[in-house]
Amino acid sequence: MKGPKSWRPYIAGALVGLLSIASVFLSTTMVGRPMYLGASTTFVRSAGLIEKAVANDYVKNNSYYQSKKVKIDWQFMLVIGILIGAFASSMIDKSFKLESVPPIWSDRFGDNWAVRAIGSFLGGIVAMFGARLAGGCPSGHGMSGLMQLSISGFIAMAGFFGAGIVAAHFLYKSGRGVMK
Amino acid sequence: MNELFLGLITGIAFGVFLQQGRVLRFEKQVGAMLLKDMTILKFMLSAIIVGTVGINLLVSAGVVGLKIKATYVAANLIGGLLFGVGWAVVGYCPGTSVGALGEGRYHAVWTILGMLVGAGIYAEVYPVMKVSVLNWGAFGKLTLPQVLGVSQWIVIPIFVACILFVFVWFEKKKL
Numbered sequence A: 001m002k003g004p005k006s007w008r009p010y011i012a013g014a015l016v017g018l019l020s021i022a023s024v025f026l027s028t029t030m031v032g033r034p035m036y037l038g039a040s041t042t043f044v045r046s047a048g049l050i051e052k053a054v055a056n057d058y059v060k061n062n063s064y065y066q067s068k069k070v071k072i073d074w075q076f077m078l079v080i081g082i083l084i085g086a087f088a089s090s091m092i093d094k095s096f097k098l099e100s101v102p103p104i105w106s107d108r109f110g111d112n113w114a115v116r117a118i119g120s121f122l123g124g125i126v127a128m129f130g131a132r133l134a135g136g137c138p139s140g141h142g143m144s145g146l147m148q149l150s151i152s153g154f155i156a157m158a159g160f161f162g163a164g165i166v167a168a169h170f171l172y173k174s175g176r177g178v179m180k
Numbered sequence B: 001m002n003e004l005f006l007g008l009i010t011g012i013a014f015g016v017f018l019q020q021g022r023v024l025r026f027e028k029q030v031g032a033m034l035l036k037d038m039t040i041l042k043f044m045l046s047a048i049i050v051g052t053v054g055i056n057l058l059v060s061a062g063v064v065g066l067k068i069k070a071t072y073v074a075a076n077l078i079g080g081l082l083f084g085v086g087w088a089v090v091g092y093c094p095g096t097s098v099g100a101l102g103e104g105r106y107h108a109v110w111t112i113l114g115m116l117v118g119a120g121i122y123a124e125v126y127p128v129m130k131v132s133v134l135n136w137g138a139f140g141k142l143t144l145p146q147v148l149g150v151s152q153w154i155v156i157p158i159f160v161a162c163i164l165f166v167f168v169w170f171e172k173k174k175l
Helices: A008-031 A040-054 A055-061 A065-070 A076-091 A105-109 A111-133 A138-148 A150-171 B001-021 B024-034 B039-061 B072-091 B093-100 B107-130 B142-147 B152-171
Strands: B138-140
Touching: A008 A138, A008 B001, A008 B039, A040 A065, A040 A076, A040 A111, A040 A138, A040 B107, A055 A065, A065 B107, A076 B001, A076 B093, A076 B107, A076 B142, A105 A150, A111 A150, A111 B072, A111 B093, A111 B107, A138 A150, A138 B039, A150 B024, A150 B072, A150 B142, B001 B024, B024 B039, B024 B072, B024 B107, B039 B152, B072 B107, B093 B107, B107 B138, B142 B152
Parallel strands: none
Antiparallel strands: none
């Protein structure tokens, strides 16, 4: 890498900061409630919507689903928007790339897509269970939480990165070329 | 309807910025956890600097309100640690898993499926959590300025200065 690595993450990040401000302002004026960026509650509502298709009454009586209200809301559409925005952006600058196994992972666990699929699935279960117990993810607790100087955000972020750093070193340190 | 449309537009912009910041990638997220590539931290902390100042200005002007997530020390910490372990395996957080799928990293679909199952499992055990972990160190809505007993306008300049110091360090170490 040449020189100071790149201004890219700083500028894109600052734009997300401006977007957060605009979002809070516009949602307050337009819908009467401040909307802060977040993503993990949408997984709860999606899981609820899927379960509802097979067991409507069961979902209705579940206290967690009751507290989160299983429906398509602002954040649900935000997450759909992320998918669309990332797709459009990667198409325009041609950084879109089909990938079945990511780098670093393939150095350590090989190119077998099924191994990656199993790891991703099980890891996804643990990550989301943790995010819901913590009450948010790196967007909701991390970015939106810290912007409000929320104590819960600082604690959760310490947990996210603390465990992430230890687990990543344990998982990938014996991979080829990773720790050079 | 207004609310849904606003969410969609905000999400599209968020997706573009996440993608342009190159933070939707497994190697960037795991790279940060391996302390080799701080792209995602530069991105998050830049958003936090701008957002902290802007949102608190609007709050001080009485234009908008905060939406603080309540502090549950044990749940925030244990949940945070569990998330960190899962995050190291999948290389995506909930928002970026969806974005990664958008830029063609279709293996993210397994993460998304796992996360849906994880959310469903949490909904099952929530009644148990509610009478246990969620009661340990429950302090309600709490901010750093409240705990320190000072104005947020004393905390914010120090907070921003700390982040800028971290940025200088990242660049010095070429992280």
